[in-house]
Amino acid sequence: MKHRLLTIGIVGIALIGVAWARPSFATWSSTHCHGGSHLVSALKRVDARDYASVAVHEGYEWGGGCWNNDNRDDTPGAPDSGGEGPDCSGLVFKTWELRPEYGGEGFRWYANLTDVHGPYSAASFHSATPGLPFRDLAAKSRYATTYMDAFASLGHVGMIWSNAIPSQGGDYIVEAYNDANGTQVNVEDYRADTAYRAVRRKDWTPDCAPRCPVGGLVPRTVVLG
Amino acid sequence: MIAAGAVVATGVATFWGVTGAQAGQPAPTPGDRLQIFYTAPVLARSGERVLVPVDAMCSTVRGTPCRALVTMRAADGLGPARATSVWASPGLRFDLSAAASQVVTDGAASSFVRFSIEARGAGGRASLPPAGSPLRFYVARSIPPVSVASLPFAHVRRGRTVLSLPWGSGPARAGIALGGGDLPAGPSSFDVDRSGRIFLLDTKQSRLGVFAAGRLVRSTPLPVAPRSDVALSPDGTAFVLARALDGRFDVTPVGPSGDAQSVLAAGVGIPGAIRAVGGSAYVHVFPLDAWLPVAGTQVRVDPGDASVVGEPLPGGRQLLSVVRGRRVRLGTVDDGRVRDAVELVFGRALGELALAAPDRSGGYLAIVHVWRDGPRPADAFQAVQVDGRRIVSTFLLPSRAYTSGSPQTAFRIGPDGGLYQMLTSADGVRVVRYRIGGER
Numbered sequence: 091m092k093h094r095l096l097t098i099g100i101v102g103i104a105l106i107g108v109a110w111a112r113p114s115f116a117t118w119s120s121t122h123c124h125g126g127s128h129l130v131s132a133l134k135r136v137d138a139r140d141y142a143s144v145a146v147h148e149g150y151e152w153g154g155g156c157w158n159n160d161n162r163d164d165t166p167g168a169p170d171s172g173g174e175g176p177d178c179s180g181l182v183f184k185t186w187e188l189r190p191e192y193g194g195e196g197f198r199w200y201a202n203l204t205d206v207h208g209p210y211s212a213a214s215f216h217s218a219t220p221g222l223p224f225r226d227l228a229a230k231s232r233y234a235t236t237y238m239d240a241f242a243s244l245g246h247v248g249m250i251w252s253n254a255i256p257s258q259g260g261d262y263i264v265e266a267y268n269d270a271n272g273t274q275v276n277v278e279d280y281r282a283d284t285a286y287r288a289v290r291r292k293d294w295t296p297d298c299a300p301r302c303p304v305g306g307l308v309p310r311t312v313v314l315g
Numbered sequence: 316m317i318a319a320g321a322v323v324a325t326g327v328a329t330f331w332g333v334t335g336a337q338a339g340q341p342a343p344t345p346g347d348r349l350q351i352f353y354t355a356p357v358l359a360r361s362g363e364r365v366l367v368p369v370d371a372m373c374s375t376v377r378g379t380p381c382r383a384l385v386t387m388r389a390a391d392g393l394g395p396a397r398a399t400s401v402w403a404s405p406g407l408r409f410d411l412s413a414a415a416s417q418v419v420t421d422g423a424a425s426s427f428v429r430f431s432i433e434a435r436g437a438g439g440r441a442s443l444p445p446a447g448s449p450l451r452f453y454v455a456r457s458i459p460p461v462s463v464a465s466l467p468f469a470h471v472r473r474g475r476t477v478l479s480l481p482w483g484s485g486p487a488r489a490g491i492a493l494g495g496g497d498l499p500a501g502p503s504s505f506d507v508d509r510s511g512r513i514f515l516l517d518t519k520q521s522r523l524g525v526f527a528a529g530r531l532v533r534s535t536p537l538p539v540a541p542r543s544d545v546a547l548s549p550d551g552t553a554f555v556l557a558r559a560l561d562g563r564f565d566v567t568p569v570g571p572s573g574d575a576q577s578v579l580a581a582g583v584g585i586p587g588a589i590r591a592v593g594g595s596a597y598v599h600v601f602p603l604d605a606w607l608p609v610a611g612t613q614v615r616v617d618p619g620d621a622s623v624v625g626e627p628l629p630g631g632r633q634l635l636s637v638v639r640g641r642r643v644r645l646g647t648v649d650d651g652r653v654r655d656a657v658e659l660v661f662g663r664a665l666g667e668l669a670l671a672a673p674d675r676s677g678g679y680l681a682i683v684h685v686w687r688d689g690p691r692p693a694d695a696f697q698a699v700q701v702d703g704r705r706i707v708s709t710f711l712l713p714s715r716a717y718t719s720g721s722p723q724t725a726f727r728i729g730p731d732g733g734l735y736q737m738l739t740s741a742d743g744v745r746v747v748r749y750r751i752g753g754e755r
Binding site (some may be wrong): 137140149162163229252254255256257267277278282283 | 352354355357368369370372374378380397398399401404405406407408409410412413414492498500518540541542558560562587599601602604637638639664665666667668683684685686688692693694714719722723
């Protein structure tokens with residue numbers, strides 16, 4: 091009897107334990123993504139790029155917006171599962187510190203472990219309408235764009251990573267690409283692709299602020315004699 | 316306090332003596348918090364201004380931007396290096412015109428400038444190149460400009476389809492990944508062998524398939540991610556380039572009988588194209604913007620040369636190519652000298668140079684993405700065959716693609732001399748062969 095009671099007790103505890111430990115559809119993001127956010131008054135491109143650099147080498151998740159900083163995809167081969175990483179528009183949303191309400195002006199900083207995607211799709215960036223905190227640029231030439239501007243198609247969006255130009259042309263682009271390739275800096279030819287438009291976030295604060303030279307920032311040329 | 320952009324120091328230096336960095340030091344690990352991007356000159360004309368924009372990205376372990384001290388070292392030919400250091404700032408660029416102007420002397424038609432870039436800050440230290448001999452750009456006394464006609468975008472050449480596969484799975488189909496909001500990913504690259512067989516890198520089906528007369532005749536299982544590349548060597552070995560998410564990339568040789576061999580660690584960075592020269596493989600790596608030999612293949616480089624600026628060619632030659640504005644410069648480095656340099660001047664804006672190759676007569680074939688902005692945007696690839704100062708032929712090729720991919724993985728010149736292009740649509744993938752020549 092004593093042995094039977096002990097067995098029942100162990101089985102009971104095990105069953106309770108199993109029920110307790112059951113993930114109940116816990117996902118990577120629901121487990122790890124508990125970051126915060128706060129309003130900020132301004133954003134520089136250099137700060138935006140630094141923010142995006144944390145996402146580089148992390149995963150990709152359609153509709154996602156949460157990543158850590160371990161330079162690996164924590165949910166490889168598990169698409170659409172609440173896994174790690176932003177999708178393309180989620181990366182732009184957080185990097186540009188857009189407000190979570192559609193069309194909201196101003197800036198909100200989000201921790202990388204804040205699981206937020208924002209209300210904009212790639213198509214929203216591609217076909218920016220008046221009243222949004224970003225706008226389509228009239229031209230895509232290198233004179234018209236600078237780093238942290240974006241190229242958007244109806245299905246994808248990525249940001250210019252550097253004004254440096256690869257020898258074979260194209261641009262360095264930071265982008266949440268797809269589940270297999272994750273979030274990376276790639277050399278892309280979006281500028282030349284008719285499907286893509288150039289897009290700019292409104293209201294950047296110049297990188298040189300608060301000590302910008304009169305007349306604005308001019309390229310600094312250092313002569314090596 | 317020294318203002319950003321102010322020159323901190325300048326003077327004579329050895330390439331690595333100032334910093335203590337040595338050839339053979341380990342490459343930067345992925346995730347390093349200091350990165351250098353720059354615009355490589357590659358091929359300059361004697362007497363012209365040579366500006367090298369440098370973008371140093373520095374962030375602390377806390378993830379906040381930090382200042383970086385950038386040092387540029389340059390030397391004309393094999394002469395002593397001069398160095399200057401400056402705090403990084405937006406729009407920073409170094410003027411290497413003086414070094415470039417001194418190299419073509421004593422009647423020489425061409426020479427080169429060696430240079431290296433280093434950055435230091437709270438984010439650590441980074442340098443280009445990370446190890447080995449300095450980078451180079453070449454200076455030629457003469458780079459004759461040749462105007463390239465702007466063709467109507469609607470006039471794309473029609474080729475002959477040599478392989479057509481609908482999307483799906485199985486031997487007679489090509490894999491496509493269409494998950495959620497992902498960019499559709501189809502076969503990422505292909506190449507053509509002496510027999511006209513198509514080697515198709517089907518990443519969705521994790522295979523390197525060999526197709527003859529439109530049918531799968533061999534398949535090698537290869538679990539590689541999209542954006543991989545493949546290049547065939549003359550002996551039939553296929554070199555498959557794959558990139559890991561952590562920034563490393565590797566190369567898997569697949570022997571002529573289809574056996575996948577040991578994976579070769581090839582480097583760190585953003586891999587561009589892979590090319591095979593004899594039994595050796597080279598990868599174009601960014602932001603180094605140079606070609607790295609793949610250790611473990613039959614590479615032949617000079618001791619200490621960790622990279623070469625031009626695409627390696629048979630016989631130790633290199634193909635120089637660079638896109639700047641509406642111009643494409645091409646040249647061949649042979650025994651350290653630039654030969655057959657030419658500058659293609661387009662009337663349209665340019666995207667990527669999808670392919671460049673020398674021909675047997677000292678000319679080149681170049682395929683460039685041309686585009687037009689404005690109310691009626693359009694784009695296409697323009698093939699240009701140039702011989703000396705004369706355009707032999709030029710024609711347009713379609714640019715529309717259903718799946719994502721790099722232009723540099725979409726074109727190949729077959730051993731038969733034909734030009735091949737991989738095209739994708741909502742129906743599937745096709746490999747199309749074009750004859751080269753005609754139309755101007």
